Amino acid sequence: MKIFSGIFRHLLLLTGSVFMLIPFVVMLSTSLKSQADIFSGTFSLLPGEWGATANYLQVFTKLPILDFMLNGVIVTTSIFLIQVIVALPCAYALAKFHFKGRKLLFNCVLWCLLIPPQAVAIPVFMELYSFGMLNSYAALIVPWTISVLGIFLMRQFFMAIPDDIIDAARMDGMGEVSILIRIMVPMALPALTAFGILSFIAHWNDFFWPLICLQDVKYFTPPLGIAYFKTDDSGISYGPLMAAACIITIPLLITFLAARKKFMQGVSIQAGVK
Amino acid sequence: MASITMENIGKSFGQTDVLKGINLNVHDGEFISLLGSSGCGKSTLLRIISGLERQSSGRLLIGDKDMDNVFPKNRSVSMVFQSYALYPHLTVFENMAVPLVMRKLTRLQRLPLVGRFIGGTSSVRQEMRDRIHHLAETLDIHTLLNRKPAQLSGGQRQRVALGRAMVREPEVFLMDEPLSNLDTKMRAHMRTELAEIHRNLGATFVYVTHDQEEAMTMSDRVALMIDGQILQVATPREIYRSPVHRKVAEFIGSPRINILPGIVTNPEIMEVCGIKCPAPKGLHGKCFIGIRPSRLIPSEQASGTWKARVTNVEDLGSSFLIHSTLAGEVRTISRMDSRSVIPQVGDKIYLKPQPDCAMFFDSEGWNHNLSSERPAQDIPVSALTFSEESHESAIAI
Structure with missing residues (x-):
């Protein structure tokens, strides 16, 4: 019985992971094929006609892909840094200070989690327009600087840190800012890493917002940049498009693999203080 | 060094009064225990002394200085927490260095990388290192300085917490049940060690505990708290021998003191559990007598x-505890030496109080012998025996 349930469980997980992996496999395999092979009507995992060299070469010659990626790095790191600067004090206050309206404020944070970013896109667009900030790095960064998800995540993690440690820090002569920087943040590093990865993935992959607020190619982020292959006069060049998609996925993979352990600590329920 | 003076300190959380007018003088260099069951407000009082909590009313003075609006970091006070509250991400050395770093270095000097190039930083840091190493050696944790708290045993963590409190040489030490997370053997060991540390430092210690054994063995004086009030402050000997109130008598001493209900029928005669015995002068109406288990055999x-x-x-092992029931379903405990003849369960026995051991409590629970309004005893109670109709002779207590 136990073996059966184990097999069943793994079968279920396997199905799920295959379902998740298929798009990536197709992306990778398409990036290796020539245009003719792609449109050949039959699907094979391995390329019938080797097109990888041409495809990848085309990505680097036809597109300023490195510039796009640099833009991506600038935008995502700025967003993350500002998000952290905003979220940490908010989360600390919500988790550890007792003040009037704390519950209400925290509820506001929860409600904000429910608002889809698309819903407020147009008002934000108008706002940026009236400040003359459209079509710039600022337009990409500013709307995302306050992350309610970040506040929520960090607040949950801070809640798990015993009050005694904070009191001890106060007795040891720390002010609240010192406590936050010297005690809370180092202890909450797993949660911060998890949030960092979530934030990085979300904004690196974001297609919707850059598409709305940018016109100038020099600010283009990777997903918007590779869409160039789509608007080509000759139709959609799938091979180079997929090759570019593969390339821009690499930084994500590297970051995730590097921070995998901390990420899992951060998102698992047992995370906290021993 | 510093004395601590509490004048009418009150604390309420919303509707509930946790502390009701605490008056307490802690002498300079004294080891005083705040003893009480959980929820009696002893930890709250400690937090008020530390500055982590503010009193709702009353005044707190440390070394004759009013502590109103003085932050914890500006009081010469260290605290050891029940959970030790070590910083899990720092090594033992770094844990112990925190109080010094925050006090001895300026904000600029504390900056990473840049800080060390600011004048004087390195000499201060060297001084700190020396002090920590020296203290670690006296606490026997010098081999652990590079470990993280998670790699330490309970006793070792306890020492590190003590070290962190001692390193900046405060005038007052506050301890919130610091031994309660240790096993019995370690606890007994740390008890002697703490008492030694107190003797060597000569600082003022305020020690919160619910364990009477800890309070009695280490303290110069014990302050017994019940329901947000201090009922008695006295030396361990005094609080055991002459508790001011029935509740104090019940709290101190293990096993618990036997309390027998009685009623004064005629002047100076009372009836306790069906037997007549002499009552001290001035006691009337309902009352209680208390007899320690070792005195009722x-x-x-x-x-x-x-x-x-x-x-x-x-x-x-060394003794036996005999639980028995008197007339009127009054339960008693007697402690007997293991060499005596031990009765069996179900046996009928006669319990005899030893002379001069009874405490008399009036209907409100106050110790009659200690009530200052009434005249002191003229005749020792033990000298009296009364004859009585139902029994051949009355009881002598």
């Missing part, structure tokens, strides 16, 4: 004793 003779039935016998 089985006897051969039927006269002048309480008839009882044994309900349980506990073997403690």
Whole structure:
């Protein structure tokens, strides 16, 4: 019985992971094929006609892909840094200070989690327009600087840190800012890493917002940049498009693999203080 | 060094009064225990002394200085927490260095990388290192300085917490049940060690505990708290021998003191559990007498004793505890030496109080012998025996 349930469980997980992996496999395999092979009507995992060299070469010659990626790095790191600067004090206050309206404020944070970013896109667009900030790095960064998800995540993690440690820090002569920087943040590093990865993935992959607020190619982020292959006069060049998609996925993979352990600590329920 | 003066300190959380007018003087260099069951407000009082909590009313002075609006970091006070509250991400050395870093270095000097190039930083840091190493050696944790708290045992963590409190040489040490997370053996060991540390430092110690043994063995004085009030402040000997209130008598001493209900029928005669005995002058109406378990032991003779039935016998090795029931379902405990003849469960025995051991509490629970309004005893109670109709002789207490 136990073996059966184990097999069943793994079968279920396997199905799920295959379902998740298929798009990536197709992306990778398409990036290796020539245009003719792609449109050949039959699907094979391995390329019938080797097109990888041409495809990848085309990505680097036809597109300023490195510039796009640099833009991506600038935008995502700025967003993350500002998000952290905003979220940490908010989360600390919500988790550890007792003040009037704390519950209400925290509820506001929860409600904000429910608002889809698309819903407020147009008002934000108008706002940026009236400040003359459209079509710039600022337009990409500013709307995302306050992350309610970040506040929520960090607040949950801070809640798990015993009050005694904070009191001890106060007795040891720390002010609240010192406590936050010297005690809370180092202890909450797993949660911060998890949030960092979530934030990085979300904004690196974001297609919707850059598409709305940018016109100038020099600010283009990777997903918007590779869409160039789509608007080509000759139709959609799938091979180079997929090759570019593969390339821009690499930084994500590297970051995730590097921070995998901390990420899992951060998102698992047992995370906290021993 | 510093004395601590509490004047009428009150604390309420919303509607509930946790502390009700605490008046307490802690002398310079004294080891005082705040003893009480959980929820009696002893930890709150400690937090008020530390500055982590503010009193709702009253005044707190440390070393004759009013502590109103003085932040914890500006008081010369260290605290050891029940959970030790070590910083899990720092090594033992770094944990112990925190109080010094925050006090001895300026904000600029504390900056990473840049800080070390600011004048004087390195000499201060060297001084700190020396002090920590020296202290670690006296606490016997010098081999652990590079470990993280998670790699330490309970006793070791306890020492690190002590070290962190001691390193900046405060005038007052506050301890919030620091030994309660240790096993019995370690606890007994740390008790002697703490007492030694206190003697060597000569600082003022305020020690919160619910364990009377800890309070009695280490303290110069014990302050017994019940329901947000201090009922008695006295030396361990005094608080055991002459508790001011029935509740104090019940709290101090293990096993618990036997409290027998009585009623004064005629002047200076009271009836306790069916037996008449002399009552001190001035006691009237309902009252209680208290007899320690080691003073209420089985006897051969039927006269002048309480008839009882044994309900349980506990073997403690060195002694036995005899649980028995008197007339009127009053339960008592007697402690007997293991060499004496031990009764069995169900046996009928006679319980005889030893002379001069009874405490008399009035109907409100106050110790009658200590009530200052009334005249002191003229005749020792033990000298009196009364004859009485139902029994051949009355009881002598």
